[in-house]
Amino acid sequence: MKLCYLLLLPFSVAAQSSFPAETARWREQAQAVTIIRDEWGVPHIYGRTDADAVFGLLYAQGEDNYWQVEESVIKKLGRMAELYGEKELGSDANMALRQTAEQARRAYQRGSAPFRKLCEAAAAGLNYYLLTHPQVPRRLLTRYEPWHVLLYAGPDGTTHGITAGERRRLGLGGSGGPGEGAEGWAQQQESGSNAVALAPAKSASGHSLLLINPHVGFFGDNQRYEAHLVSEQGLNASGFAMLGQFWIWSGFTATTAWAHTNTAADGDDVYLENFDHPRDSTLYRYGRGYRTAVTWTDTLAYRTPTGLQRRAFRFRRTHHGPVIAQRGRTLLTIRHATPDFGGVAWQAWRMSKAATLGEFQAALRMRQLPTNTMYADARGNIAYWHGNAVPRRDPRFNWMNPVDGSTSATEWRGRHRLRQLVHLLNPASNWLQNCNSTPYQAAGAASPAAARYPAYLAYDPQTFRALEALRQLEATGPLTADGLRQLAFSPRLxxxxxxxxxxxxxxxxxxxxxxxxxxxxxxxxxxxxxxxxCSAVGSxxxxxxxxxxxxxxxxxxxxxxxxxxxxxxxxxxxxxxxxxxxxxxxxxxxxxxxxxxxxxxxxxxxxAWGDVNRLQRIHSSGSQEKFADDKPSLPVGAFTGGAGSLFAFATRPEVGQQRQYGVGGNTYVAVVELGPRVRAQSVVNFGQSADPNSPHYFDQALLYAGYQLKQAWFYREDVLALAKRTYHPGE
Structure with a gap:
């Protein structure tokens, strides 16, 4: 009981009394970091070392949206029920089954010394934010550990046909899957991205251009956080990070730019497992005999009006992976090509420091990412890779569906090499596009032939967004950066x-x-x-x-x-x-x-569409705040991506409300021109800060709803000329 009490002490008290040497190191590192906030509140973070820049990034994330950073970590730790009660036990059980905390610890321990240093700097940045802001509520967490930035749940099998009902039979909830039926299909169409690369011959300026345009939820732990990281160790990357993570996920350097889109290159599989032994329920059929499953029990806490209660869950896993669902008398396991996030994080970090195509490809050859990658550089190269971490399989099976887990024929045979994946480099079309769509039309007539590849390397359909991108790219001549912006905001359905x-x-x-x-x-x-x-506000x-x-x-x-x-x-x-x-x-x-x-x-x-379709910012998921017609909102002319709108904007009707409010779609839009001096413009859907009292809470929404971008400053002289605040963390 005394230990629990100590863990609940305000972190500022615990840190100052228990870790004086540690807090001294944080203060020293803070002095090596300079944060410059531009006119939109975007942090440009300068450090002596890469770790200093990471320290500053997580500190800035705490300043702008600590509530969501903490929520994201709590969710992946499997402790949501401690905040929200019994209804979250299914989600927490799913994290316990995946052993997300253990996986993250192992990923941190296995990492190289430079990688561990970055993880440590990220945790230190958040801890220093809490130390210097004792007034910030600590709902559950009082200290962040370096492995917290590597927490990862992985897929829940929805795309392989596992249903919520089949998970509930084992007491499990979902963990990032898109849901089921029409709602799930719509989420899948909206939760993706657009990416377009133009070679110099397709660019009016003669410079390569890249469109970065993720489509994700507006609320929750998928929110995009715009930032610019610079160090004296060669780091100079601008773009967006996910809250709670320390790397630029999609963005640009002085010479390269890259973007990711969701993929149906199959990086996970579901197996049908028969636990049919007449005497031992831990045995599952394999070959001519049986193998023994690993079993364990976890006790999870959940909040009640009278205090925390606990419930025990019994889990098991086969050599394929954890048992995540039950279909009739058969159990289903899932295996993922990237079971921990350490490799993903390190690969993403290396990509953000790559200055050339060769360096970028060297990072991609790590083959850890669960996404597609679009690329352009200042030397005029454009490239696209469909998937990254993809297992080699027997092509006779339909890997979209659960496969027989009792035969060696369905075992993986290592991973495909980068050159074996569907990819294009400098196609004759001089352009590339992917809108969560088939790579076999990524460059029009210059696309690769599907017959050359196993089906599981690209299960993707040809989406209506991709059809619209193809129509525009094939019908136009060289585009300016503004022309690429217009394509990104295209409302044609x-x-x-x-x-x-x-x-x-x-x-x-x-x-x-x-x-x-x-x-x-x-x-x-x-x-x-x-x-x-074409969708429009007045239509x-x-x-x-x-x-x-x-x-x-x-x-x-x-x-x-x-x-x-x-x-x-x-x-x-x-x-x-x-x-x-x-x-x-x-x-x-x-x-x-x-x-x-x-x-x-x-x-x-x-x-009129604008009277129905609105943009309104509320507090993140988990709060009681709801969309409301009597609160300020903006009309948006965009439409759902499933209908082909490149400017994707998905809404959710609220009971009792006449209007519908955006919950997902375009979250970060950037157009990057890679000339002798890189130039970029960008916008996020709300603003940099989640604090309703901040001038940057909703300031980019007018640009967003008006199909406009702001300058994304890259060079220090430009940043200094427009600086609104310059400080060290803690000041």
Whole structure:
């Protein structure tokens, strides 16, 4: 009991009384770090060493959004139920099953001395922030350890067809999967990214250009944090980091730029395991016999009105990985190509320091990343790699689905080398794009042939966003940086351009047979027929199209079982097909239902899109704050990425609210021009700070909603000229 009490002491007291030598080191390191905040509050962090810059980055993250940094670590430690009660036990159990804390500790211990030093600097930066800000609430954590920055849950098998119900049979929740059914498919389409690279021949300036454009949730631990890191050891990288992490994930240096997109290059697999031994429940079938599973028990705490209670969970794992779900009498395990985050972090760090294509490829050859990578540099090179950490497998199996775990035929055979992955370097098209889409159309006619590769290297569909990017890149000549910005914010909805004419044709055929329909839907049909398929704040047609789309999502959710994975061929025509995959009667019924829904909600179907589609900042997930129509918000003309909007903006209807508010989509947009002096512009969806009292809480939202970017300053003289605050951590 005394130990628990000590752990709950305010960290400032514990640190000053228990670790005087340590706090002295933090203060000394803080003096080696200079943070310059520009006019948008973006921190430009200068240190003598790489570790100094990392110290400053995590300190700055604490200043801007400590609440979410702490929440992210708590979640990955599997301690959310200690904050939010029994409802979070499933999530915590999933982390305990994955042994996220043990994996992170091992990753830190196995790391090189330079890597461990960076982890230590990151923890020190957060701890020094708490030391110098005793007024900041400590909800659960009072001290950060170096391994905390390496916490990682990994995938939960959703893309391989595992359902929430199958996880719940074992008392487990999800851990980063996109959910199920229409909601899950929509999340998968929105939770991705766009990336475009232009070679000098496709650039009006004769310099390479790169678009960085992640699509993720606006709230929670996926938030993008813009920063610029500089050290005297060769570090000079600007872009975004994830909260609680110390490296620039996507960004640029003076000579290189890179971006990541989510991939369906298969980096994890689900196995069907039969624990059918008549006498020993720890034995699972393998080959002609059995193997013994590892079993253990963890006791997890959860908050109640009368104090913490505890519940024991029994876990097991096979040689493939942890048992994460139950399907009938069969158990399902998952194996991930990057089970710990140490390799990912070190590879990402090396990429942020690469000055040439050769150095960048050397980092990629570590093969730790679970993503695609787009690249451009000042020497005129552009490149794309589809996936990175991808196991070699027997191509006879369909690896999208769970495979038989009892046979050696489904064992991995090492990892593919970098040159074996689907990739392109300086294609004849002079451009590359990926919008969570197939790499076999990444460069138009200059793309690689799918027949050359195993299917599991690219299960990705051709998304409507990719179709729109291809249409624009193939139709235009050389682009300026501003032209690439316009492409990034393109509101054209290629899904409706493909499908809506079929809906209207169905209406005309049916109206010929049922003249009464003209009185009901003629004005709606006329409005949609005149539409240019571009979403806009003042567009009523956009709202009508959205209403049809909601009905369509409900229809396919009923049409398919929730266990159909997003990448399954059966669902592809319904999400990405260029022909509307429903009969005329259904298409028309959806139009009638959508129009009726608008009339019921607003009293009329004639509603401007900007009156419905809004951007509002609330506190991060876990709080009680909700979106509200009576709070300030901005109209946004963008649309969901699943419909082909390159400017992806996903909203969530709130019960009792007339408006819908953005919850995901474009979070960081940057256009980088790699000339003799690198130039970049960027924007985030809200602002740099999560403090409602900060001038940088919502200051970039006007740019974001107006399809504009700000300057992303890179050279110190520019940063100093526009500095609004210069200080050492702790001042």
């Amino acid at each position: 290629s899904m409706y351009a493909a499908w809506l004419p079929q809906v209207l044709a169905a209406y005309e055929r049916e109206a010929t047979r049922q003249p009464a329909l003209r009185g009901e839907l003629q004005a709606v049909a006329d409005t949609l027929r005149r539409w240019n398929y 009523r047609a956009t709202t009508l199209a959205y209403a049809w789309g909601r009905q369509y999502s409900s229809h396919i959710n009923q049409r398919f079982a929730s266990s159909v994975p997003y990448f399954a061929p059966a669902i592809a025509p319904y999400l990405h097909g260029t022909s509307l995959p429903v009969p005329d009667s259904v298409a028309l019924a959806l139009l009638r239902a959508g129009t009726k829904d608008l009339t019921q909600r607003y009293g009329t179907p004639w509603v």
